[in-house]
Amino acid sequence: MTYFLTMPTPRSSSPLNRGRNVIMMVSDGFGPASQTYGRSFWQYQNNYTSDHITSLDEILVGSSRTRSSNSLVTDSAAGATAFSCALKSYNAAIGVDPNGVPCGTVLEAAKKADMLTGLVVTSRVTHATPAAFSAHVAHRDMEEIIATQQIGDYELGRQVDLMLGGGRCFFLPNTTEGSCRTDSRDLIREAQTHHGWKHVLFSGTEFESLVKARDGAVPLPLMGLFNSDHMNFEIDRRNTQSDEPSLNRMAKVALESLKANSREKGRGFFLMIEGSRIDMGAHNNDPVAHIHEILEYHRTIQVVKDFVAQNEDTIMISTSDHETGGFTLGLQVDPKIYPEYLWRPEVIERAKLSTEILTMKLMAFHANEPKVKSAHSQERRRRVEHYVSTEILERGLGIKDPSMDEIESLADPTVRSADVMRFLSRAISRRASLGWTTMGHTGVDVNLYAKGSPDIGKYTMDKLRGNHENTDIGNFMSWFLDLNLKDVTDRLAK
Incomplete structure (x- = not known):
């Protein structure tokens, strides 16, 4: 149903119908x-x-x-x-x-x-x-x-x-x-x-x-x-x-x-x-x-x-x-398995900050973390992993069950900000059973x-x-x- 395929003519030749x-x-x-x-x-x-x-x-x-x-x-x-x-x-x-x-x-x-x-x-x-x-x-x-x-x-x-x-x-x-x-x-x-x-x-x-x-x-x-x-x-x-x-x-x-x-x-x-x-x-x-x-x-x-x-x-x-x-409401993680049609709003409710802000916080932490003998030293990595799991994932996104793969990926000092944001967004979307195509x-x-x-x-x-x-x-x-x-x-x- 389309009413205006071309520019409509004014409703009258008088000045504007005032007050609209x-x-x-x-x-x-x-x-x-x-x-x-x-x-x-x-x-x-x-x-x-x-x-x-x-x-x-x-x-x-x-x-x-x-x-x-x-x-x-x-x-x-x-x-x-x-x-x-x-x-x-x-x-x-x-x-x-x-x-x-x-x-x-x-x-x-x-x-x-x-x-x-x-x-x-x-x-x-x-x-x-x-x-x-x-x-x-x-x-x-x-x-x-x-x-x-x-x-x-x-x-x-x-x-x-x-x-x-x-x-x-x-x-x-x-x-x-x-x-x-x-x-x-x-x-x-x-x-x-x-x-x-x-x-x-x-x-x-x-x-x-x-x-x-x-x-x-x-x-x-x-x-x-x-x-x-x-x-x-x-x-x-x-x-x-x-x-x-x-x-x-x-x-x-x-x-x-x-x-x-x-x-x-x-x-x-x-x-x-x-x-x-x-x-x-x-x-x-x-x-x-x-x-x-x-x-x-x-x-x-x-x-x-x-x-x-x-x-x-x-x-x-x-x-x-x-x-x-x-955006889609419903996420089938493994196409080989019959999907569980779930919706977990409690996952979203627990989050306190956007992934944009959390990415900025993590990148600032990486930049300000004092350098030790090696960028990959155990001491530095322990501090960063603790910050990732507590400040970014738990307090920021409400994720209390991070995998070691998730923590280690975000704790990597060479990680790029764009990758951090995508990683965080996918982590919480997946837990809430929400999908994105682009x-x-x-x-x-x-x-x-x-x-x-x-x-x-x-x-x-x-x-x-x-x-x-x-x-x-x-x-x-x-x-x-x-x-x-x-x-x-x-x-x-x-």
Whole structure:
């Protein structure tokens, strides 16, 4: 069932139907198996029966096909560009068509129609998905340029009113420790001096102080860059006391702030929220990081659903750009033996940190362990093996029954970090009877979810039911908000 094979015409020739809101939610790398995983683990944690459904299950309306213009298996850049520009483009494309020509995005068209706009992510804000809504470059790795466009230094000027996530390093001059830029531009200073950003925050503490001072709705424009790189995995954010807000907290504040600031002039808003690190947990084949990102996304979905239920002319859409990991619930270790169809959620529940953090801890231990006569001396090996078995496996992953092969492999001073992460991820996945087919993306269809406020009619919501091309989602948002993406594309070409 496909409703928008071509760009829809605006619903009227009049100015924007003021006051309408769209909340686009992207669960990066989140396929149907991951939703089953999230539901099953949530039921186990809360002692729910198998008929309990999650905040996402309640609003399932269809599915989305994910291929890009040049591959059955898309990447996040092309996947997000399909949502933002309502067109297919090549893998790595950020807000450009297959010829590399900039295409107007839903966010930019909303801004042109005098709406407020926002981006809330747990990745770097310059990463593929948020970039595809707010920038135009030939390749996703051009994050220095993406950052300059996001603050407002390009043809259209500042288009984003609220931007929360990680990626601070791309906004700092190369003279600053931790900068990712190759030039000396200070984008934080430029944003505030030349592009009207009122506030730029670097920590969860600063964020909460401002929220408290403004009774829950922060002043706009506001930028929060809460980590130099991606924000922490949710399980690490909770267990290492990092000074970062959660995704659901950022989403709640963003919604209230956009509502408060748009209500003054009777205009609506467009907000994109991404559960970015669902994908990264799957890339690592880490079922621990993956599940806690999924559960946090469920909490964020509930926040948005509550907002939609209480505000007229509002629609939320949630879908994924692609699936990651070829994730499966069920693992047959030996094909010669009839499989035991098991699911061991208690294995996942015992884990306290992501395999990413544990890999960093182990590699730091290897690097800092004092050298003795030989790198393979018995004394050194005993210390490392003790650290591996207690700090990494037992306290980190909750694995109390490691084999000597597992301990010795991780204790090897020549082990590479990539091998450590894969080893840890496989160790816990195997014990939980979970499988992965790849550390990359797959081409399967992904679920599509949607909910409209009580005043939104069945005719409107029915347009999202069934199986769709990913571009249909961009076209639907454009139609609902009465936007003209072509006008923005034309402006970019001047």
